Amino acid sequence: xxxxxxxxxxxxxxxxxxxxxxxxxxxxxxxxxxxxxxxxxxxxxxxxxxxxxxxxxxxxxxxxxxxxxxxxxxxxxxxxxxxxxxxxxxxxxxxxxxxxxxxxxxxxxxxxxxxxxxxxxxxxxxxxxxxxxxxxxxxxxxxxxxxxxxxxxxxxxxxxxxxxxxxxxxxxxxxxxxxxxxxxxxxxxxxxxxxxxxxxxxxxxxxxxxxxxxxxxxxxxxxxxxxxxxxxxxxxxxxxxxxxxxxxxxxxxxxxxxxxxxxxxxxxxxxxxxxxxxxxxxxxxxxxxxxxxxxxxxxxxxxxxxxxxxxxxxxxxxxxxxxxxxxxxxxxxxxxxxxxxxxxxxxxxxxxxxxxxxxxxxxxxxxxxxxxxxxxxxxxxxxxxxxxxxxxxxxxxxxxxxxxxxxxxxxxxxxxxxxxxxxxxxxxxxxxxxxxxxxxxxxxxxxxxxxxxxxxxxxxxxxxxxxxxxxxxxxxxxxxxxxxxxxxxxxxxxxxxx
Amino acid sequence: xxxxxxxxxxxxxxxxxxxxxxxxxxxxxxxxxxxxxxxxxxxxxxxxxxxxxxxxxxxxxxxxxxxxxxxxxxxxxxxxxxxxxxxxxxxxxxxxxxxxxxxxxxxxxxxxxxxxxxxxxxxxxxxxxxxxxxxxxxxxxxxxxxxxxxxxxxxxxxxxxxxxxxxxxxxxxxxxxxxxxxxxxxxxxxxxxxxxxxxxxxxxxxxxxxxxxxxxxxxxxxxxxxxxxxxxxxxxxxxxxxxxxxxxxxxxxxxxxxxxxxxxxxxxxxxxxxxxxxxxxxxxxxxxxxxxxxxxxxxxxxxxxxxxxxxxxxxxxxxxxxxxxxxxxxxxxxxxxxxxxxxxxxxxxxxxxxxxxxxxxxxxxxxxxxxxxxxxxxxxxxxxxxxxxxxxxxxxxxxxxxxxxxxxxxxxxxxxxxxxxxxxxxxxxxxxxxxxxxxxxxxxxxxxxxxxxxxxxxxxxxxxxxxxxxxxxxxxxxxxxxxxxxxxxxxxxxxxxx
Numbered sequence: 003x004x005x006x007x008x009x010x011x012x013x014x015x016x017x018x019x020x021x022x023x024x025x026x027x028x029x030x031x032x033x034x035x036x037x038x039x040x041x042x043x044x045x046x047x048x049x050x051x052x053x054x055x056x057x058x059x060x061x062x063x064x065x066x067x068x069x070x071x072x073x074x075x076x077x078x079x080x081x082x083x084x085x086x087x088x089x090x091x092x093x094x095x096x097x098x099x100x101x102x103x104x105x106x107x108x109x110x111x112x113x114x115x116x117x118x119x120x121x122x123x124x125x126x127x128x129x130x131x132x133x134x135x136x137x138x139x140x141x142x143x144x145x146x147x148x149x150x151x152x153x154x155x156x157x158x159x160x161x162x163x164x165x166x167x168x169x170x171x172x173x174x175x176x177x178x179x180x181x182x183x184x185x186x187x188x189x190x191x192x193x194x195x196x197x198x199x200x201x202x203x204x205x206x207x208x209x210x211x212x213x214x215x216x217x218x219x220x221x222x223x224x225x226x227x228x229x230x231x232x233x234x235x236x237x238x239x240x241x242x243x244x245x246x247x248x249x250x251x252x253x254x255x256x257x258x259x260x261x262x263x264x265x266x267x268x269x270x271x272x273x274x275x276x277x278x279x280x281x282x283x284x285x286x287x288x289x290x291x292x293x294x295x296x297x298x299x300x301x302x303x304x305x306x307x308x309x310x311x312x313x314x315x316x317x318x319x320x321x322x323x324x325x326x327x328x329x330x331x332x333x334x335x336x337x338x339x340x341x342x343x344x345x346x347x348x349x350x351x352x353x354x355x356x357x358x359x360x361x362x363x364x365x366x367x368x369x370x371x372x373x374x375x376x377x378x379x380x381x382x383x384x385x386x387x388x389x390x391x392x393x394x395x396x397x398x399x400x401x402x403x404x405x406x407x408x409x410x411x412x413x414x415x416x417x418x419x420x421x422x423x424x425x426x427x428x429x430x431x432x433x434x435x436x437x438x439x440x441x442x443x444x445x446x447x448x449x450x451x452x453x454x455x456x457x458x459x460x461x462x463x464x465x466x467x468x469x470x471x472x473x474x475x476x477x478x479x480x481x482x483x484x485x486x487x488x489x490x491x492x493x494x495x496x497x498x499x500x
Numbered sequence: 501x502x503x504x505x506x507x508x509x510x511x512x513x514x515x516x517x518x519x520x521x522x523x524x525x526x527x528x529x530x531x532x533x534x535x536x537x538x539x540x541x542x543x544x545x546x547x548x549x550x551x552x553x554x555x556x557x558x559x560x561x562x563x564x565x566x567x568x569x570x571x572x573x574x575x576x577x578x579x580x581x582x583x584x585x586x587x588x589x590x591x592x593x594x595x596x597x598x599x600x601x602x603x604x605x606x607x608x609x610x611x612x613x614x615x616x617x618x619x620x621x622x623x624x625x626x627x628x629x630x631x632x633x634x635x636x637x638x639x640x641x642x643x644x645x646x647x648x649x650x651x652x653x654x655x656x657x658x659x660x661x662x663x664x665x666x667x668x669x670x671x672x673x674x675x676x677x678x679x680x681x682x683x684x685x686x687x688x689x690x691x692x693x694x695x696x697x698x699x700x701x702x703x704x705x706x707x708x709x710x711x712x713x714x715x716x717x718x719x720x721x722x723x724x725x726x727x728x729x730x731x732x733x734x735x736x737x738x739x740x741x742x743x744x745x746x747x748x749x750x751x752x753x754x755x756x757x758x759x760x761x762x763x764x765x766x767x768x769x770x771x772x773x774x775x776x777x778x779x780x781x782x783x784x785x786x787x788x789x790x791x792x793x794x795x796x797x798x799x800x801x802x803x804x805x806x807x808x809x810x811x812x813x814x815x816x817x818x819x820x821x822x823x824x825x826x827x828x829x830x831x832x833x834x835x836x837x838x839x840x841x842x843x844x845x846x847x848x849x850x851x852x853x854x855x856x857x858x859x860x861x862x863x864x865x866x867x868x869x870x871x872x873x874x875x876x877x878x879x880x881x882x883x884x885x886x887x888x889x890x891x892x893x894x895x896x897x898x899x900x901x902x903x904x905x906x907x908x909x910x911x912x913x914x915x916x917x918x919x920x921x922x923x924x925x926x927x928x929x930x931x932x933x934x935x936x937x938x939x940x941x942x943x944x945x946x947x948x949x950x951x952x953x954x955x956x957x958x959x960x961x962x963x964x965x966x967x968x969x970x971x972x973x974x975x976x977x978x979x980x981x982x983x984x985x986x987x988x989x990x991x992x993x994x995x996x997x998x
Binding site: 018022023027034038039043050053224226227230 | 518525532533544547725738739742
């Protein structure tokens with residue numbers, strides 16, 4: 003091994019271990035930690051983040067990376083690791099370890115404030131935190147902005163390299179053109195699908211049992227993973243053998259937990275399938291948020307809302323909840339699971355209107371990153387956009403601007419990943435269908451045929467290929483929005499008899 | 501603030517945060533982490549430990565401590581923190597960061613090996629780990645041994661300062677003289693107490709409910725604490741607002757979970773009651789393992805096995821398990837809860853024979869720390885001592901040498917703390933009874949009268965006073981074994997009508 007690389011390895015290990023500790027604290031805070039632990043745990047997380055900063059941003063690592071970036075005796079993996087670290091260096095070097103520590107402490111408290119604000123339906127509890135989070139992100143982006151770019155572009159690049167506002171504006175325009183007319187046609191027919199049976203009582207313990215079954219059915223390996231509950235479902239992991247998802251159960255909305263389990267399960271499969279040689283290195287996680295969402299949204303929607311997927315297992319669901327479902331045939335269940343509803347909540351949205359929720363957030367982020375906006379104006383801006391795009395005015399801030407956790411976590415620039423992910427997924431799916439009959443595999447209960455394809459083509463590489471490389475290597479072309487628009491048009495025209 | 505101290509503060513914070521992360525990983529591994537995560541998580545823990553070592557053992561901290569140890573502008577708390585850090589420096593300086601990292605990784609894997617060995621009743625699975633753990637501890641003790649002391653004394657001092665083998669030999673001798681004759685008298689009468697009703701089926705969910713009630717009844721604050729399940733009950737925390745205990749439920753042995761909840765609850769109250777000014781500093785945990793066990797064993801045995809404690813709540817237990825307990829009056833329940841049984845398992849032992857289990861471990865630790873013993877001889881040595889002290893030959897290694905987790909964790913020198921803790925507890929109790937009528941308070945359901953006394957006299961100080969100081973400040977004398985022996989004699993003579 004290159005001696006310089008060996009020296010670098012110590013810093014890599016330190017970053018990996020500190021990152022794992024921070025992720026575990028986040029998991030624990032969301033799933034288990036006692037109420038009054040927040041402030042002290044936030045301090046601890048802040049200190050760990052500061053140390054993680056120092057493990058990268060220092061003279062020795064700088065010199066090592068500088069020498070290693072042109073070294074010719076590194077193997078492919080080592081080269082890619084050096085490249086990723088150079089990018090991380092550029093990101094983190096924009097703030098001091100002290101600032102980074104304070105920011106991470108702030109974020110930990112901010113998540114708590116957001117939760118309280120949402121519970122009490124009071125934006126003012128969260129506003130001061132949001133203001134600080136935005137200010138920090140602007141400051142960081144400003145310091146990194148060497149080419150006089152827009153500040154929002156700097157952040158967007160962290161979630162999906164190369165997908166600037168220029169690219170995204172065009173992408174969302176194409177989506178809007180494809181989706182809005184379709185959604186309008188359907189709006190008139192929204193009441194045509196019955197879903198009363200999904201609003202009956204579904205025993206939570208039995209829901210849990212079914213969701214564990216579902217997770218296992220799609221290939222979630224309980225020897226390498228854990229399922230817990232949290233207010234807002236998420237996935238986290240620190241290596242490929244410790245991958246965790248959460249879900250949230252509602253008594254009168256069983257589909258919420260089911261599709262969130264499949265969604266988070268999709269994230270989890272990605273992380274579990276990353277090659278051992280990459281795990282515990284900077285290449286050992288999914289390559290970008292867009293690709294991650296492509297995997298979760300693929301499993302949730304393209305696979306999980308497909309009749310062929312349910313064919314082998316709907317009987318089990320029916321049997322477990324026979325009081326509610328014995329009269330409901332598979333076709334009606336699938337209609338209900340796919341029905342379109344112009345609603346307030348992104349995470350509960352159908353596949354068709356989902357992107358409209360994302361566009362709203364994209365436009366608002368762009369607005370506050372590129373302009374001086376008083377955070378107190380944001381609830382009203384939010385509401386107006388919901389009226390414009392979805393024809394609905396949120397009745398309160400909890401179902402309006404406070405619905406998502408992301409901004410409280412400092413995740414500005416993340417939202418477009420959901421729409422991009424859906425588009426990537428449709429493009430991957432198109433390719434997969436060329437290679438084998440997906441519905442046939444699903445009807446035979448062979449979900450592993452699909453997940454093996456994903457593992458071989460996408461998952462195993464971790465961050466060793468980025469989104470653009472994956473799209474090109476797997477599908478032979480760059481992102482092409484038409485696959486997604488066509489997928490939606492075909493699916494929903496059929497569902498609503500257009 | 502003294503400038504040097506301010507510089508030191510950064511290292512303190514780092515040590516505290518890394519310690520918290522390691523503790524959280526340990527908690528998580530014992531309660532939740534998936535099966536195959538062990539090795540990678542062990543690596544992570546090793547790296548964190550190595551960083552924690554580096555945060556203390558370095559030229560800058562050395563120089564700072566050197567200057568600060570004689571500084572006259574530190575307040576009392578700062579002085580004590582400097583003193584504790586000097587001690588920690590002396591301990592950790594005996595090994596390099598790299599060795600410490602490897603050792604911590606070893607220990608994480610060793611715990612896992614011990615679990616597997618115990619499950620499969622196969623000592624050979626654990627033996628190679630035990631060998632390495634002992635070797636490391638000997639090496640570390642040897643490097644620290646500046647006064648040509650016994651190696652075991654070096655380790656003992658880490659758990660209870662000043663309690664060397666010289667002190668402990670005498671202490672255990674006094675205990676043996678007090679306990680063995682009493683235990684012999686009782687052995688003949690062991691069958692006189694009926695406990696069949698505790699071997700019936702106790703629904704686990706209902707047990708949980710009762711244990712949560714019990715925890716709350718003794719003052720466990722769920723806003724600052726969590727209860728979970730693990731194979732082996734333990735307590736951990738990273739500050740006074742995040743304190744966690746585990747318990748383990750057995751269907752046909754409900755008293756096991758109940759008394760373990762009260763025991764771990766006693767540890768937890770100690771940690772929850774430490775003053776805010778000490779938390780997240782090196783003074784922010786219980787001062788020693790002996791004092792910690794004095795609090796847990798006080799709550800479990802002195803309080804928790806007392807009739808006056810159960811008087812207000814036995815009705816609730818009876819009601820919840822009416823099938824099993826409706827015919828059992830409080831007096832019979834208390835007899836069963838306190839009955840003496842010469843058994844194989846320390847954690848299930850009664851108060852009287854408990855110390856015999858401890859003496860066995862003390863003698864074995866002394867043996868392998870002061871001599872060259874092949875670990876493969878230990879099971880036989882163990883069994884012989886059980887025959888000698890308890891008249892029982894363990895039927896297999898799982899109920900013999902593999903029963904305790906401690907050695908797998910590197911906890912050599914810990915066991916005497918249990919016996920010391922019991923003796924401290926009896927001495928504190930004697931004082932408490934001089935100050936108020938404990939039984940009256942308990943009968944009125946005022947457990948907080950007792951815990952407040954503990955908080956004021958012991959808990960609040962964290963590590964700001966050591967065991968000897970606490971004993972002197974609270975009881976006005978040094979450790980006096982007679983209180984413990986008298987307590988046992990009085991209790992058991994009465995129980996068995998001697």
